[in-house]
Amino acid sequence: MTAGRKRQGAPPEANRRDELLRTAARLFVEKGFDATTTRDIAEAVGMRSGSPFYHFRSKQDLLKAAMIEGLEAGYRRLQAACTGVGDPAQRLRVMIRTHLGNLLESDCHTPMLIYESRSLDATARAEIAAATDRYQAVWQATLDELATLGRLRSSASPLRLLLFGMLNWGGQWYRPDGRLSLDEIAEAAADLLLEGAIARPAGAAAPAGKRETPP
Amino acid sequence: MTAGRKRQGAPPEANRRDELLRTAARLFVEKGFDATTTRDIAEAVGMRSGSPFYHFRSKQDLLKAAMIEGLEAGYRRLQAACTGVGDPAQRLRVMIRTHLGNLLESDCHTPMLIYESRSLDATARAEIAAATDRYQAVWQATLDELATLGRLRSSASPLRLLLFGMLNWGGQWYRPDGRLSLDEIAEAAADLLLEGAIARPAGAAAPAGKRETPP
DNA sequence: AATAAGCAAGCAATCGCTTGTTGGATTATC
DNA sequence: GATAATCCAACAAGCGATTGCTTGCTTATT
Numbered sequence: 347m348t349a350g351r352k353r354q355g356a357p358p359e360a361n362r363r364d365e366l367l368r369t370a371a372r373l374f375v376e377k378g379f380d381a382t383t384t385r386d387i388a389e390a391v392g393m394r395s396g397s398p399f400y401h402f403r404s405k406q407d408l409l410k411a412a413m414i415e416g417l418e419a420g421y422r423r424l425q426a427a428c429t430g431v432g433d434p435a436q437r438l439r440v441m442i443r444t445h446l447g448n449l450l451e452s453d454c455h456t457p458m459l460i461y462e463s464r465s466l467d468a469t470a471r472a473e474i475a476a477a478t479d480r481y482q483a484v485w486q487a488t489l490d491e492l493a494t495l496g497r498l499r500s501s502a503s504p505l506r507l508l509l510f511g512m513l514n515w516g517g518q519w520y521r522p523d524g525r526l527s528l529d530e531i532a533e534a535a536a537d538l539l540l541e542g543a544i545a546r547p548a549g550a551a552a553p554a555g556k557r558e559t560p561p
Numbered sequence: 562m563t564a565g566r567k568r569q570g571a572p573p574e575a576n577r578r579d580e581l582l583r584t585a586a587r588l589f590v591e592k593g594f595d596a597t598t599t600r601d602i603a604e605a606v607g608m609r610s611g612s613p614f615y616h617f618r619s620k621q622d623l624l625k626a627a628m629i630e631g632l633e634a635g636y637r638r639l640q641a642a643c644t645g646v647g648d649p650a651q652r653l654r655v656m657i658r659t660h661l662g663n664l665l666e667s668d669c670h671t672p673m674l675i676y677e678s679r680s681l682d683a684t685a686r687a688e689i690a691a692a693t694d695r696y697q698a699v700w701q702a703t704l705d706e707l708a709t710l711g712r713l714r715s716s717a718s719p720l721r722l723l724l725f726g727m728l729n730w731g732g733q734w735y736r737p738d739g740r741l742s743l744d745e746i747a748e749a750a751a752d753l754l755l756e757g758a759i760a761r762p763a764g765a766a767a768p769a770g771k772r773e774t775p776p
Numbered sequence: 777a778a779t780a781a782g783c784a785a786g787c788a789a790t791c792g793c794t795t796g797t798t799g800g801a802t803t804a805t806c
Numbered sequence: 807g808a809t810a811a812t813c814c815a816a817c818a819a820g821c822g823a824t825t826g827c828t829t830g831c832t833t834a835t836t
């Protein structure tokens with residue numbers, strides 16, 4: 347093959363292990379962990395039914411690896427997108443858009459696997475929790491910054507949780523071929539948070555049209 | 562034969578079908594549809610493993626019945642709570658609180674089963690969709706009313722979807738013994754929507770007070 | 777030669793569900 | 807009012823399929 351990274355020590359990197367990981371993640375997201383059989387995964391990468399167990403000790407291990415890999419990739423994308431953006435309001439907009447991308451438009455929507463956490467045992471769940479905590483800390487920092495600057499009334503935890511709810515729930519209804527693009531959803535969410543949903547009297551900039559066609 | 566069920570206290574008319582339904586819903590919410598076996602359900606109500614199939618044709622049928630029952634009960638609670646509340650802003654507050662109750666505090670959190678929709682076939686899913694559409698229509702009507710009164714900048718669909726995200730995501734983090742009560746969460750969500758998260762300069766006139774009493 | 781990567785076959789457990797049956801309650805018949 | 811017929815709700819047992827995973831062997835590359 348092309349990649350010549352073989353004679354390494356412990357971690358058998360690259361090769362078809364990655365393909366296995368990505369395919370498993372995709373199937374887990376599409377059909378759910380329990381509804382996806384190890385045979386499905388093997389078949390999807392062109393292996394026999396028992397071969398995935400050469401690379402992963404168990405089906406749970408496959409899920410755990412996929413979740414951690416996905417969460418860390420999302421974390422890196424988030425960091426890359428918002429470093430250098432000085433204005434916290436603008437940074438928050440970038441983070442919202444990036445987060446939606448992490449959830450819904452990356453080649454495989456790995457972070458959405460958090461739904462499947464309950465299929466893991468306690469220790470694996472703790473590892474996942476550590477990764478998500480790191481992710482959320484970045485958000486809380488920016489929200490705190492906005493509050494310190496007096497641009498948010500409060501940055502207490504309900505705000506962050508409600509914000510994540512707005513965004514993460516998109517996985518339940520967003521469709522790539524639907525009426526709303528990720529850019530539009532991101533803008534709507536950021537506007538709701540940073541400018542509010544209420545119509546403000548003349549002074550503020552809120553001239554937009556009243557309503558569109560209801561669904 | 563030894564363990565004759567003597568459920569004398571139970572009313573003769575109250576079939577054990579209902580008990581089956583409630584128990585199944587609880588287990589489905591707790592462990593997920595796939596991870597819950599029909600044997601689990603049978604055992605939880607004190608039956609033998611095959612007996613539930615006297616009342617329900619299939620496991621899927623049990624899920625469908627539980628979902629529809631839960632959705633309609635929630636719909637009734639929503640209607641009961643918000644009829645007679647004239648002011649649309651106050652009505653929205655009541656709806657938000659009632660919705661959180663439907664999700665998180667009723668004896669069994671049946672509406673949270675929407676997560677499990679994908680375990681149903683197409684026709685069953687269509688029935689569920691019809692029930693949820695009816696539920697959402699009530700919300701859209703109130704949002705439209707607020708927009709018409711000029712109190713919302715827009716009532717286009719993203720707003721409703723983001724709002725449901727805020728609330729429904731609570732199922733992922735809310736704990737009854739946690740720091741935030743449902744009342745507090747409901748207030749935070751309603752404030753975010755109706756008053757915005759931003760700190761406004763004192764000059765802005767619009768809705769100043771935090772909680773408003775119906776006029 | 778040595779090792780990484782995968783195949784072929786199947787095991788043990790579990791799954792949803794079916795079949796045949798039973799005791800008790802209800803209803804119909806005499 | 808006693809007896810027979812019917813029905814309800816559940817049990818007992820197990821079938822066929824599927825599941826995650828294991829074992830023993832083969833290939834390909836270095």
